[in-house]
Amino acid sequence: xxxxxxxxxxxxxxxxxxxxxxxxxxEHREGVAKPISWQLLGQGRRLAEKxxxxxxxxVIGDNVGKLAEEAIAFGADRVFQVDSPTMHDYRTYPYSRAxxxxxxxxxxxxxxxxxxxxxxxxxxxxxxHLPTGLTADCTQLDVEPDPSRLLLxxxxxxxxxxxxxxxxxQYRPQMATAxxxxxxxxxxxxxxxxxxxxxxxxxxxxxxxxxxxxFIREESTVNIEEAEIIVAGGRGLGSAEGFxxxxxxxxxxxxxxxxxxxxxxxxxxxxxxxxxxxGYTVRPKLYFAFxxxxxVQHVVGMQNSDMIIAVNRDPEAPIFKIAHYGIVGDLxxxxxxxxxxxxxxxxxxxxxxxxxxxxxxxxRV
Amino acid sequence: MLHIVVSVKQxxxxxxIRIDPKTSTLVRIGVPAIVNFYDLHGLEEAxxxxxxxxxxxxxxxxxxxxxxxxxxxCISLGADEAVLITDRAFAGADTLATSYVLAxxxxxxxxxxxxxxIVFTGKQTLDxxxxxxxxxxxxxxxxxxxxxxxxxxxxxxxxKRVTVQxxxxxxxxxxxxxxxxxxxxxxELNKPRRAPMPGMLRAAQYKPIxxxxxxxxxxxxxxxxxxxxxxxxxxxxxxxxKAADTQMLDGDxxxxxxxxxxKIWETELPxxxxxxxxxxxxxx
Numbered sequence: 084x085x086x087x088x089x090x091x092x093x094x095x096x097x098x099x100x101x102x103x104x105x106x107x108x109x110e111h112r113e114g115v116a117k118p119i120s121w122q123l124l125g126q127g128r129r130l131a132e133k134x135x136x137x138x139x140x141x142v143i144g145d146n147v148g149k150l151a152e153e154a155i156a157f158g159a160d161r162v163f164q165v166d167s168p169t170m171h172d173y174r175t176y177p178y179s180r181a182x183x184x185x186x187x188x189x190x191x192x193x194x195x196x197x198x199x200x201x202x203x204x205x206x207x208x209x210x211x212h213l214p215t216g217l218t219a220d221c222t223q224l225d226v227e228p229d230p231s232r233l234l235l236x237x238x239x240x241x242x243x244x245x246x247x248x249x250x251x252x253q254y255r256p257q258m259a260t261a262x263x264x265x266x267x268x269x270x271x272x273x274x275x276x277x278x279x280x281x282x283x284x285x286x287x288x289x290x291x292x293x294x295x296x297x298f299i300r301e302e303s304t305v306n307i308e309e310a311e312i313i314v315a316g317g318r319g320l321g322s323a324e325g326f327x328x329x330x331x332x333x334x335x336x337x338x339x340x341x342x343x344x345x346x347x348x349x350x351x352x353x354x355x356x357x358x359x360x361x362g363y364t365v366r367p368k369l370y371f372a373f374x375x376x377x378x379v380q381h382v383v384g385m386q387n388s389d390m391i392i393a394v395n396r397d398p399e400a401p402i403f404k405i406a407h408y409g410i411v412g413d414l415x416x417x418x419x420x421x422x423x424x425x426x427x428x429x430x431x432x433x434x435x436x437x438x439x440x441x442x443x444x445x446x447r448v
Numbered sequence: 449m450l451h452i453v454v455s456v457k458q459x460x461x462x463x464x465i466r467i468d469p470k471t472s473t474l475v476r477i478g479v480p481a482i483v484n485f486y487d488l489h490g491l492e493e494a495x496x497x498x499x500x501x502x503x504x505x506x507x508x509x510x511x512x513x514x515x516x517x518x519x520x521x522c523i524s525l526g527a528d529e530a531v532l533i534t535d536r537a538f539a540g541a542d543t544l545a546t547s548y549v550l551a552x553x554x555x556x557x558x559x560x561x562x563x564x565x566i567v568f569t570g571k572q573t574l575d576x577x578x579x580x581x582x583x584x585x586x587x588x589x590x591x592x593x594x595x596x597x598x599x600x601x602x603x604x605x606x607x608k609r610v611t612v613q614x615x616x617x618x619x620x621x622x623x624x625x626x627x628x629x630x631x632x633x634x635x636e637l638n639k640p641r642r643a644p645m646p647g648m649l650r651a652a653q654y655k656p657i658x659x660x661x662x663x664x665x666x667x668x669x670x671x672x673x674x675x676x677x678x679x680x681x682x683x684x685x686x687x688x689x690k691a692a693d694t695q696m697l698d699g700d701x702x703x704x705x706x707x708x709x710x711k712i713w714e715t716e717l718p719x720x721x722x723x724x725x726x727x728x729x730x731x732x
Binding site for chain 2: 401
């Protein structure tokens with residue numbers, strides 16, 4: 084395929100008119116799509132509309148007809164389905180070859196993947212083979228309309244302190260991996276019509292060196308993206324123990340525990356809890372930031388929360404600029420007081436004292 | 449006997465990078481350079497495998513001359529040989545152009561020291577954050593790739609197959625494949641050792657081997673550096689933060705928390721979450 088690459092001088096745009104539409108790779112496990120797949124299909128549809136082109140989905144697997152139909156319900160005009168027992172487990176070699184065949188035949192101008200382990204593994208292989216440009220880990224995807232039809236793939240750069248828009252002018256398709264939890268899926272619409280293209284592609288099992296021996300599922304019980312209340316902690320917690328305290332408050336309020344990247348990097352909590360540019364983008368009704376300084380990379384992931392409450396020892400912490408309510412103080416004093424207050428108010432309500440009743444011993448300002 | 453190549457990158461310590469609030473540009477002066485720490489996990493695993501099965505560990509790095517320091521660090525940890533691939537013509541490379549040069553360098557490593565069984569890279573670099581160079585190298589060398597490796601569970605010298613665990617978002621995959629293979633290392637893979645005294649002494653004396661474009665007579669010039677990079681950086685900006693009308697709460701802890709909960713209780717949340725459940729019927 085390398086021979087087919089067209090390359091011209093820097094200033095001249097090659098003729099890419101035969102490359103049209105947006106192709107989205109539908110990542111799944113055993114036929115169940117990852118949320119990122121439908122999020123990207125939604126965003127792919129928005130881009131395709133600006134380009135006046137189709138949005139296509141690529142489904143590779145073993146017995147994935149249902150998934151192909153789902154892709155239509157979630158916005159695809161056309162679905163390329165590669166279905167074969169060899170494709171049961173994701174493996175770079177057969178998947179990348181199948182995807183390259185579809186890209187070769189369908190000639191999309193843009194191909195999108197989730198910035199997941201699998202999405203990055205697959206996209207990295209395909210982009211090198213084609214070859215073409217690949218932008219990793221995008222948090223914003225836009226297009227320039229005709230005539231350039233350029234993908235504006237924007238991502239955090241320089242350890243997330245800045246954003247950069249990456250362009251690929253001289254090659255097609257333009258490829259990008261994009262982060263989960265940033266783009267919105269379209270509502271599922273089973274009445275939507277689309278075309279399923281059964282791609283004639285097979286590979287003998289003997290041709291594949293990699294064998295998947297086992298998969299140990301470690302599903303996260305955290306659903307930070309949809310939480311209406313998030314109790315988040317940062318470096319100011321000082322240790323992994325701090326998250327136990329936050330969990331207690333979260334349980335009391337019916338929320339989820341979130342974290343800044345710093346805490347995930349040092350291993351106090353796992354990445355399912357991470358909020359910010361390299362984690363989830365959230366917009367809950369109530370967001371508590373405990374010991375989070377408010378670095379840009381965290382703030383862009385939560386600044387659209389309805390109510391932000393920041394607690395920090397440092398009165399100068401930037402988090403106070405974006406918080407609606409700020410408390411300067413030691414979170415190890417304040418969190419227990421909050422747990423107690425929440426319990427008391429709920430108990431009062433239950434016993435009929437009412438939420439406005441003055442708490443015992445409490446002084447109202 | 450295994451011949452393992454570890455590809456490392458010297459990166460600015462991202463924690464130290466600041467943005468000049470006036471100009472919105474990066475302040476990189478005085479930012480220390482470190483070895484991308486995921487690469488060090490790759491090196492550690494290479495050293496462990498070498499100790500177990502015998503063989504050699506060759507470290508390569510593409511970068512400007514100061515990256516020599518990163519290579520000397522790898523020597524101090526136990527690498528046998530270290531090669532710096534440096535040339536102005538390589539500058540400005542994106543992941544595609546980088547993987548081309550590194551793959552060519554690995555071919556040259558094979559010519560120099562014999563066939564390579566395993567290539568390690570970090571899962572991603574701290575400055576680029578893409579994770580694309582590893583798969584790129586594997587494709588160009590036409591070898592197997594195993595990304596996001598959290599454990600190397602076995603190597604069979606007779607069948608020449610490796611078994612590893614890959615850590616994915618939703619679980620751990622156990623997979624085996626043939627060598628030669630490229631693996632990208634997670635921090636869960638191991639705990640990198642400290643440099644032993646003999647290693648430090650060797651590193652102090654050691655001069656990394658330097659390869660420039662002159663050492664690659666068959667290099668395709670259209671595939672390296674800026675010219676060989678399909679992606680270009682358009683604009684950069686500092687994400688905008690919307691300042692809120694912040695109300696700071698005063699008083700002792702109890703007062704602050706009480707005031708805060710009064711504010712929360714003014715919203716729809718207590719009703720939404722049933723916190724005021726009993727109060728609804730009886731009235732406050």
